[in-house]
Amino acid sequence: MLKVLLNGCNGKMGQVVSKVAKTYEDVTIVAGVDLNTTRNFDYPVYSNPSQIQEEFDVIIDFSLPEATLAILEFAKAKKKPIVIATTGFTSEQKEKIVESSKEIPVFWSANMSLGVNLVADLVQKAYKTLGSRFDIEIVEKHHNQKIDAPSGTALMLADAINEVANNAYEYIYDRHTRRKKRAQNEIGIFSVRGGTIVGEHSVIFAGPDEIIEIKHTALSKEVFANGSIRAAMFIKDKKPGIYNMSDLINSM
Numbered sequence: 001m002l003k004v005l006l007n008g009c010n011g012k013m014g015q016v017v018s019k020v021a022k023t024y025e026d027v028t029i030v031a032g033v034d035l036n037t038t039r040n041f042d043y044p045v046y047s048n049p050s051q052i053q054e055e056f057d058v059i060i061d062f063s064l065p066e067a068t069l070a071i072l073e074f075a076k077a078k079k080k081p082i083v084i085a086t087t088g089f090t091s092e093q094k095e096k097i098v099e100s101s102k103e104i105p106v107f108w109s110a111n112m113s114l115g116v117n118l119v120a121d122l123v124q125k126a127y128k129t130l131g132s133r134f135d136i137e138i139v140e141k142h143h144n145q146k147i148d149a150p151s152g153t154a155l156m157l158a159d160a161i162n163e164v165a166n167n168a169y170e171y172i173y174d175r176h177t178r179r180k181k182r183a184q185n186e187i188g189i190f191s192v193r194g195g196t197i198v199g200e201h202s203v204i205f206a207g208p209d210e211i212i213e214i215k216h217t218a219l220s221k222e223v224f225a226n227g228s229i230r231a232a233m234f235i236k237d238k239k240p241g242i243y244n245m246s247d248l249i250n251s252m
């Protein structure tokens with residue numbers, strides 16, 4: 001039985017992970033951490049990791065950057081693996097996560113769906129084929145409760161392109177403050193927020209007289225919850241290091 005500690009258990013994703021975990025015979029959530037501990041949970045919930053008494057194998061984190069950093073310290077102290085799904089980190093926070101992976105296994109992905117990982121491969125292939133003759137723009141759409149912008153996935157896809165482009169691209173967020181033509185070395189990134197949109201990402205390659213659009217649409221939060229549970233199973237017995245969806249998919 002895989003024993004999970006769920007950080008951010010009262011959030012939108014935390015609640016979906018709690019529900020989805022029940023469909024796995026060999027997974028159980030033994031405790032949660034969140035600011036609000038008053039709701040009725042199937043497991044004990046604490047406002048501070050230091051209060052946790054339960055034994056656990058792995059942490060799943062869908063919270064806020066500051067809360068992730070706090071649970072990361074706890075994970076290191078307990079020498080336990082962690083699955084980080086939270087987005088919106090600063091560069092300094094990202095460095096701390098990378099540094100922590102020298103001590104514990106860290107599964108880190110801004111998007112826990114299998115499909116977005118394929119999109120990352122496809123945009124790299126598109127860049128290699130189309131090269132710099134096509135302008136690249138990314139549009140992401142999410143629900144009206146999302147705090148961070150752009151989405152972690154939009155940045156992940158831009159980074160995937162930059163990885164095969166020798167970091168040639170600069171990211172431009174919205175264009176309303178710029179009254180000039182776009183430069184060739186830009187990736188424009190745009191965020192739409194509204195209603196209950198679960199998550200859409202379009203990478204547009206616009207060239208002379210033709211456009212290629214590579215798009216992923218998440219239809220439910222369950223897709224992310226299932227991915228995070230699979231990630232927890234995958235990382236349980238791994239050595240310290242950084243792991244992502246590619247590692248998980250390659251192991252399947």
Ligand SMILES: NC(=O)C1=CN([C@@H]2O[C@H](COP(=O)(O)OP(=O)(O)OC[C@H]3O[C@@H](n4cnc5c(N)ncnc54)[C@H](OP(=O)(O)O)[C@@H]3O)[C@@H](O)[C@H]2O)C=CC1
Binds near residue numbers: 035
């Ligand atoms: N990688 C992926 O596939 C996905 C990633 N995400 C990311 O996951 C994160 C959470 O998303 P979502 O569930 O929609 O957001 P929510 O705001 O609904 O959930 C975050 C939860 O964390 C709680 N929280 C705040 N501070 C702490 C703390 N110190 N310790 C523990 N919990 C705390 C919040 O409490 P309170 O509301 O009281 O502040 C809230 O209950 C976001 O960064 C989002 O982008 C989301 C979906 C998929």
Ligand SMILES: O=C(O)C1=N[C@H](C(=O)O)C[C@H](O)C1
Binds near residue numbers: 111146150152199
């Ligand atoms: O906040 C969300 O909901 C989501 N966040 C992730 C992100 O920022 O990329 C992943 C997914 O798109 C849903």
